[in-house]
Amino acid sequence: MRAGKLVLLFLAGGLFGMGLTVSGMTDPARVIGFLDIFGAWDPALLFVMAGAVGIYGMGMLILRRFAGVKLSSAAASPIDRQLVIGATIFGVGWGLGGFCPGPALANLGALQIEALLFVPTMAIGMLLAQRFFGADRE
Amino acid sequence: MQEIAICGLFDIRASSLQPSSRRLPMLHHYTLWHALVGGILIGLASLLATALSGKIPGISGVFGRLLVPATPDKAWRSVFLFGLIGGAALSFALWQSAALFRPMRPLLVMAIAGLLVGFGTRLGGGCTSGHGVCGVGMGAKDSIAATLIFMATAMLTVFIYNRVVL
Numbered sequence: 001m002r003a004g005k006l007v008l009l010f011l012a013g014g015l016f017g018m019g020l021t022v023s024g025m026t027d028p029a030r031v032i033g034f035l036d037i038f039g040a041w042d043p044a045l046l047f048v049m050a051g052a053v054g055i056y057g058m059g060m061l062i063l064r065r066f067a068g069v070k071l072s073s074a075a076a077s078p079i080d081r082q083l084v085i086g087a088t089i090f091g092v093g094w095g096l097g098g099f100c101p102g103p104a105l106a107n108l109g110a111l112q113i114e115a116l117l118f119v120p121t122m123a124i125g126m127l128l129a130q131r132f133f134g135a136d137r138e
Numbered sequence: 139m140q141e142i143a144i145c146g147l148f149d150i151r152a153s154s155l156q157p158s159s160r161r162l163p164m165l166h167h168y169t170l171w172h173a174l175v176g177g178i179l180i181g182l183a184s185l186l187a188t189a190l191s192g193k194i195p196g197i198s199g200v201f202g203r204l205l206v207p208a209t210p211d212k213a214w215r216s217v218f219l220f221g222l223i224g225g226a227a228l229s230f231a232l233w234q235s236a237a238l239f240r241p242m243r244p245l246l247v248m249a250i251a252g253l254l255v256g257f258g259t260r261l262g263g264g265c266t267s268g269h270g271v272c273g274v275g276m277g278a279k280d281s282i283a284a285t286l287i288f289m290a291t292a293m294l295t296v297f298i299y300n301r302v303v304l
Binding site for chain 1: 168170172173174175176177178179180181182183184185186187188189190191192193194195197198201202205206211213214217218219220221222223224225226227228229230233235236237238239240241242243245247248249250251252253254255256257258259260261262263265266267269270271272274275276277279280283284285287288289290291292293294295296297299300
């Protein structure tokens with residue numbers, strides 16, 4: 001990949017990290033507040049998702065129609081047992097910690113002890129899934 | 139403004155104790171606008187990364203594949219993730235509301251959560267960004283199903299944790 005493209009991908013990553021922090025999603029209390037529907041519910045995560053999904057959906061529509069962008073994995077994978085079990089386990093971990101992968105990585109930028117612990121165990125979990133279940137759908 | 143940015147960059151903890159008049163005025167108090175604008179930034183970043191890489195830039199997939207020695211396209215993956223950490227560090231330093239971090243769980247629970255998040259996202263083929271933002275944004279049925287499932291189990295987990303453990 002050309003250097004110019006890599007610089008732009010670095011900037012895209014930077015934009016992603018800023019989006020996560022500005023939206024408050026790097027604060028586990030805000031995420032758990034959203035998940036706590038029977039407690040003091042915090043709707044913020046819904047607004048984050050609405051903004052992100054809306055922009056990405058519209059943008060992809062335009063890119064695919066007018067710029068001819070093709071994805072190597074554009075066809076949706078089947079809803080099989082692996083997907084259901086994987087999503088279930090991810091949800092349990094997300095509810096336990098209030099971290100999903102993006103915010104966990106972002107919090108490395110503040111050297112939060114929670115992130116410094118969470119990211120390595122997350123990497124171990126990923127390696128286990130990839131090693132023993134050949135998990136490589138995208 | 140530049141001076142504030144620089145001193146904030148190098149001393150995140152100390153700078154958050156400074157009086158708020160020293161910081162950029164707009165982002166001190168969190169509102170749902172922050173959530174929406176932050177979400178739009180995430181959507182734009184994902185869009186840009188998709189156009190440049192030709193892949194769906196879900197964070198769990200980008201990160202997980204970096205751990206596999208045979209992955210051919212490691213360069214853009216690592217650059218994207220370093221950018222993410224750098225962008226986060228920059229906004230932690232600049233904005234008080236972005237730097238807010240309220241620990242919720244003991245460290246042992248965080249370690250177990252990390253294990254489950256890593257395993258589950260790779261087994262299920264995506265996380266909140268790959269399935270939740272990109273997949274749902276494109277109307278992919280598997281991503282919509284995955285997102286509904288992990289939202290539901292996460293809510294159930296919080297419900298149980300709050301009543302059994304806390």
